[in-house]
Amino acid sequence: MENSPDPAPPLLEVRGISKSFGAVRALQQVDFTLRAGEVHALLGENGAGKSTLIKVITGVFPRDVGIVRLGGEEVAPRSAKAALGAGIATVYQEVNLLPNLSVAQNLFLDRQPMRFGIVREGEMRRRAKALLADFGLDIDVAAPLRNYSVAIQHVTAIARAVDLSARVLILDEPTASLDRHEVEILFGIMRQLAQRGIGIVFVSHFLDQVYEISDRITVLRNGRLVGERETASLPRLDLIRMMLGRELAETTGTRASASEHMAREICASFEGYGRAGYVAPFNLELRHGEVVGLAGLLGSGRTETARLVFGAERADRGQARVEGAAVRLHSPRDGVRLGFGYCPEERKTDGIVAELSVRENIVLALQAKRGLHRPLSRREQDEIAHRYVRMLDIRPADPERPVGLLSGGNQQKVLLARWLATSPRLLVLDEPTRGIDVGAHAEIIRLIRELCDDGLSLLVISSELDEIVTYSDRVVVLRDRAHVEELAGEAIDVGNILAAIAADGAATVHEGRA
Amino acid sequence: MKGLPPVLITATVLVAGFALCAVQFPNIASTRVVGNLLTDNAFLGIVATGMTFVIISGGIDLSVGSVIGFTTVFVALAIERWGVPPLVAFVAILALSAAFGAAMGTVIHVFDLPPFIVTLAGMFLARGASFLLSTESVPIAAPVYSTISDFALRMPGGGRLTAIAIIMLVIVVGGALLLHLTRFGANVYALGGSRATASLMGVAVGKMTIKIYMLSSLLAGIAGIVFSFYTSAGYSLSAVGVELDGIAAAVIGGTLLTGGQGSVIGTFLGVLIQGLIQTYINFDGTLSSWWTKIATGVLLFAFIALQQGLVALARRPVAKSMGVAS
Numbered sequence: 001m002e003n004s005p006d007p008a009p010p011l012l013e014v015r016g017i018s019k020s021f022g023a024v025r026a027l028q029q030v031d032f033t034l035r036a037g038e039v040h041a042l043l044g045e046n047g048a049g050k051s052t053l054i055k056v057i058t059g060v061f062p063r064d065v066g067i068v069r070l071g072g073e074e075v076a077p078r079s080a081k082a083a084l085g086a087g088i089a090t091v092y093q094e095v096n097l098l099p100n101l102s103v104a105q106n107l108f109l110d111r112q113p114m115r116f117g118i119v120r121e122g123e124m125r126r127r128a129k130a131l132l133a134d135f136g137l138d139i140d141v142a143a144p145l146r147n148y149s150v151a152i153q154h155v156t157a158i159a160r161a162v163d164l165s166a167r168v169l170i171l172d173e174p175t176a177s178l179d180r181h182e183v184e185i186l187f188g189i190m191r192q193l194a195q196r197g198i199g200i201v202f203v204s205h206f207l208d209q210v211y212e213i214s215d216r217i218t219v220l221r222n223g224r225l226v227g228e229r230e231t232a233s234l235p236r237l238d239l240i241r242m243m244l245g246r247e248l249a250e251t252t253g254t255r256a257s258a259s260e261h262m263a264r265e266i267c268a269s270f271e272g273y274g275r276a277g278y279v280a281p282f283n284l285e286l287r288h289g290e291v292v293g294l295a296g297l298l299g300s301g302r303t304e305t306a307r308l309v310f311g312a313e314r315a316d317r318g319q320a321r322v323e324g325a326a327v328r329l330h331s332p333r334d335g336v337r338l339g340f341g342y343c344p345e346e347r348k349t350d351g352i353v354a355e356l357s358v359r360e361n362i363v364l365a366l367q368a369k370r371g372l373h374r375p376l377s378r379r380e381q382d383e384i385a386h387r388y389v390r391m392l393d394i395r396p397a398d399p400e401r402p403v404g405l406l407s408g409g410n411q412q413k414v415l416l417a418r419w420l421a422t423s424p425r426l427l428v429l430d431e432p433t434r435g436i437d438v439g440a441h442a443e444i445i446r447l448i449r450e451l452c453d454d455g456l457s458l459l460v461i462s463s464e465l466d467e468i469v470t471y472s473d474r475v476v477v478l479r480d481r482a483h484v485e486e487l488a489g490e491a492i493d494v495g496n497i498l499a500a501i502a503a504d505g506a507a508t509v510h511e512g513r514a
Numbered sequence: 515m516k517g518l519p520p521v522l523i524t525a526t527v528l529v530a531g532f533a534l535c536a537v538q539f540p541n542i543a544s545t546r547v548v549g550n551l552l553t554d555n556a557f558l559g560i561v562a563t564g565m566t567f568v569i570i571s572g573g574i575d576l577s578v579g580s581v582i583g584f585t586t587v588f589v590a591l592a593i594e595r596w597g598v599p600p601l602v603a604f605v606a607i608l609a610l611s612a613a614f615g616a617a618m619g620t621v622i623h624v625f626d627l628p629p630f631i632v633t634l635a636g637m638f639l640a641r642g643a644s645f646l647l648s649t650e651s652v653p654i655a656a657p658v659y660s661t662i663s664d665f666a667l668r669m670p671g672g673g674r675l676t677a678i679a680i681i682m683l684v685i686v687v688g689g690a691l692l693l694h695l696t697r698f699g700a701n702v703y704a705l706g707g708s709r710a711t712a713s714l715m716g717v718a719v720g721k722m723t724i725k726i727y728m729l730s731s732l733l734a735g736i737a738g739i740v741f742s743f744y745t746s747a748g749y750s751l752s753a754v755g756v757e758l759d760g761i762a763a764a765v766i767g768g769t770l771l772t773g774g775q776g777s778v779i780g781t782f783l784g785v786l787i788q789g790l791i792q793t794y795i796n797f798d799g800t801l802s803s804w805w806t807k808i809a810t811g812v813l814l815f816a817f818i819a820l821q822q823g824l825v826a827l828a829r830r831p832v833a834k835s836m837g838v839a840s
Binding site: 118 | 706775
C-alpha cells in the first residue's frame, strides 16, 4: 500500500465513459483509475455497470463518449483481442480456454516455439512448466486442460495473460467457484503480480475477500460512479451504503404493528429448511396478508432462499408446512400445486415468453396448473386477460400484443398477472422493480401492498433498501448464504438493515479472514 | 492416464478382427491380401484423412464424394477428348477442387452458415456439374495410366504395394504429421474446442476455416485422380456416398463428431476395418456385399456409444486440488 501520492501517471485511466443500450443508460460519465502494482476492487450490485465498464475498456462494446489511457497513452481497442495486444487482459469467471487442448497448448496457442514449421513440443512443455512454476503450480502440462479443476484453469488463464505481457489484468469474479484454499493461492498470485507492477482489477461480491486483497475500491451504482476509496480507511458499513445507495430513507407507508401481524394465521412455514452448499438452514414463517422482505448483498443467498421456498431447488433438510400441514416440495410443480408463485429476477430469460401475446402469457401458469387435457376456452382466456389488464393497469391495454413489445414495468405486471390468475396463496417476487422506470416502480410497490391487503402472502427480494423498508412487514437479512437477522415493526429501517448486513464485517477484517 | 484412448480400442478391434478372419480363412494373413486391401481403399483413405481435419475442427464435408466423381469425369474428358497432357489435367483439377473447398469455407465463415448445409449444397453442385460434363463412363487409355497401374513394389510373400496405395500411405503419414506436429494442426483442434474462444486466443478463425475445407477438397481431388487410376475411367456416378464412408472411418477411428478430438491414424485404422470387412465378405463368397454396410453400421453404433460413455466419464468432476509448491 502506498503512503505517498503516486507521482507517475496512473497505469490505466478511464475518463468520462458513457454507454447506452437503446434507451437504457448503462454507464454515465464514469471515471476509473488504476495504478501500477495495486489491486483495485470494482464493486456494485447487479446492474450497477461493472461488466459494461469492463467490456467498454476491453473493446467488446464500443463506447459512446469518454477516453481510456494506458500508461498515459490513449487506447481504443476494437476487440478483446486488440485489448490483449495493447496489454489489457481479462479472465472471466467462465474460463476462456480450450478444455480439449493440453495445458501447454493452451498457454502457447498461436505462438508455439517452432523449428522448420514443426512445433517444438518438448520446448513448449518445458516453458509451460517453468511459467506455471512461477505461479506455484506443478502439474502435467501435457494433459488436457479439462482434467484439472477450475482453480487450475483460472491460474492457467492468468499465466497466459501475464505471459502475453499484460500490464492490466482484469479478474471478473475469479473466486466464485473456488474453495477457500484455492482462493488463498489465487490471492498469493495476485499479490505477486502486483509486486511485479501489474495493475489488477478485481471484481467480486465477496466483501471479505475485497477487504483481504484490495488496496483501493471503486463503487458503481446504476451506471454512475459513487466513489473511489482507500480500502484501509473505508469502514464496511460505509462501503455497503455506497453500494446500496441512499444515505438515509424516511420510512413511509402504513404498516400494521408487529403484534397485530403475529396474530394472523400462518400461511407457510419452513423449519430448519436448507440445502448444503446452497443456503444454510433457516426458519421462516409467512403469514397471510404479510410482505416479508429479503435483504442482503448480491450472492448473500436471497435468490437461493426464494428458489427453495418455491421448490425450484430441492432442500436436503428441514420441513416445509402449508397451513400447518407438512408438505412435499421437491419441484416447481409441487410449488404450483401448493399455490405458490415465483416471478424470477431474469424476467427476459426465465419469465416472459416474448413472442406470445399478453393474453397467452397471462394464462400460461393457470393452464399448466389445470393440465393440458382441460384447456381454457378462448372466452375464459379473454375474460381473464381483460380482468388483469384492467386490474394491474397494463399498458397498452391490448391483450393480443406480443409481450416483448411492452415496457419493462408492464412486462413485470404481466408476470404478476400470470401468477395471480392461479389464485396463489404465496407469491415470491425476485427484484420486481429491477430495470423498470421510476414511475412504474411506485406502481409495482402500490400493487404489492394491495395484493397483500387481499390476504396474499408475499416474499419479496430487492436490492433497493428504501423499497423493502416501504412495503415490508418483516425483513429477513441475509449474509454469506445464511439468514442472520429478522427485523419487524418499528425496527425496520435502512440503518438497521445495513448494520445487520455489515455486522460481522469489522470483526473479520481485524481477524484477517473467516 | 485413465481409460484407453479410442485409437487403441480401434487398433484392438482391427487386430482382433484380422485374427478372427485369419483363423477362418488362413489366406487372408498374406501380404497379397493386405496389398489389395490398401489398393482397394486408397481413395477412401485419402478422403477420410481430409474428413478427419474437418470433423476435428467441428465441421463436416459432405461434398467429397461428388468432388471425386467430378474429378474422374473431368480428368477422363480432359485427357481423352480435349487432348490435354495428363499432368496438366491433374494440376488443373487439383487447383479447381482446392478453389471449390476454399469457396465453401468462405461461405461457411462469412455467412456463419452450418457446414452441413453448405457442403450439402456443394455435394449437389459438384455431382450435377459432373453429369453436365458427361453422363456416360469415359474410358481412359493414356499410356501414363497403364504405367502407373502396372507400377508396384514387391512385398515379401508376393504382395504388391501399388502406386495408389503408396500415394495413400504418404498422404496419411503427411496428414498425421500436419495434424499433430504443426501450428495449423493445433489450431484445428482449437477450432473444434470452441470457435469463439479460439478467436479470443488469437487464432485466425476465418483463415483456418477456409484452409481446412480447402484441404479437404484438395484431398478429394487427389482421391478422384487415384480413383481414375483404379478404374481407368471417368464416370459421373462414381464414389456416390463415399463422404459417408469417410465420416464412418473417422468416427470408428475415435474422432469426435462434435469436434476437438481425433487423429489421422485412428481414421486410417477405421478405413482398414471397413476394408477388412469387405475382404472377409469376398472370401466368404456367399454373403451379399451389402453386409459390409451392415457391419459398418453396427461398428459405428458401437463406437458412438463408446464415445458417449467416454465423454460422460470425462464430464464427471475430477476432484484434483491444486499442486502447491509455494
